Amino acid sequence: MDVSRLRSIGRKGGLARTALYGNPGTPEGRRRGGLNSIRAHTKNKTGFKVLKSVTIPGHSIRLAELLGILMGDGHVGLYQTSVVTNSDTDYQHALFIKELIEDLFKIQVHIGNRRDKKACEVVVSSKTVSHFLVGQGIPQGNKITLGVRIPNWILKKSIYRKAFIRGLFDTDGCVYIDTHHYRKKVYENLGMAFANQSVPLLSFFKETLEFFGLHPTQKTKFRVFLRRKEEIRRYFDLVGSSNEKHLKKVRQYFLAS
Numbered sequence: 001m002d003v004s005r006l007r008s009i010g011r012k013g014g015l016a017r018t019a020l021y022g023n024p025g026t027p028e029g030r031r032r033g034g035l036n037s038i039r040a041h042t043k044n045k046t047g048f049k050v051l052k053s054v055t056i057p058g059h060s061i062r063l064a065e066l067l068g069i070l071m072g073d074g075h076v077g078l079y080q081t082s083v084v085t086n087s088d089t090d091y092q093h094a095l096f097i098k099e100l101i102e103d104l105f106k107i108q109v110h111i112g113n114r115r116d117k118k119a120c121e122v123v124v125s126s127k128t129v130s131h132f133l134v135g136q137g138i139p140q141g142n143k144i145t146l147g148v149r150i151p152n153w154i155l156k157k158s159i160y161r162k163a164f165i166r167g168l169f170d171t172d173g174c175v176y177i178d179t180h181h182y183r184k185k186v187y188e189n190l191g192m193a194f195a196n197q198s199v200p201l202l203s204f205f206k207e208t209l210e211f212f213g214l215h216p217t218q219k220t221k222f223r224v225f226l227r228r229k230e231e232i233r234r235y236f237d238l239v240g241s242s243n244e245k246h247l248k249k250v251r252q253y254f255l256a257s
């Protein structure tokens with residue numbers, strides 16, 4: 001076959017491809033070619049995977065709260081990010097976390113119960129999300145041994161500080177009633193405690209409470225307390241909570257007192 005005939009066949013093939021997929025030198029052509037490639041991989045079950053489209057959020061109160069949640073009780077892996085909570089007491093907060101991640105990253109988030117355990121797990125499967133969170137100071141793997149880093153943009157603004165410690169306390173904090181007896185009378189005192197194995201997180205939580213004029217105590221290495229009931233009331237007025245479990249306990253105490 002002579003060269004001119006080969007060129008003619010090639011030209012016809014190129015024109016046919018352009019008619020089917022569009023000009024590969026244009027954005028529209030590349031888009032159509034990509035879509036057809038995905039359809040072919042799906043049809044032939046080649047195992048080809050398409051990266052999920054993810055929105056990278058800017059600095060915000062909601063992102064600061066999510067980082068507090070994840071640094072407190074989350075895990076970041078190479079391909080997945082997850083938060084495990086108590087399915088009996090914290091399920092509503094788990095739903096909040098799911099919606100928060102979906103709103104920030106515009107990506108689908110899965111929530112499910114762990115078998116034979118009173119736990120539910122919020123899971124986002126995205127390498128892009130994991131990479132972003134590592135850049136925000138959360139290591140892939142064990143946060144205690146590898147260490148966390150609170151982003152500078154959170155340190156610089158009080159509104160971000162409040163949102164961050166709200167996320168921390170909502171996952172690793174508790175509100176409790178301390179009951180004691182004196183001269184045949186029963187006294188109930190409200191208290192709150194934040195517990196974590198990360199010394200930097202504990203220090204930041206305590207320093208932020210002091211920054212807002214509160215008086216936390218730390219008698220043990222891994223636990224920070226707030227014991228004055230009026231300061232606890234002020235904490236929830238100032239910082240707030242996205243965990244109904246905490247809000248319910250505080251409301252019940254002050255309604256009864």
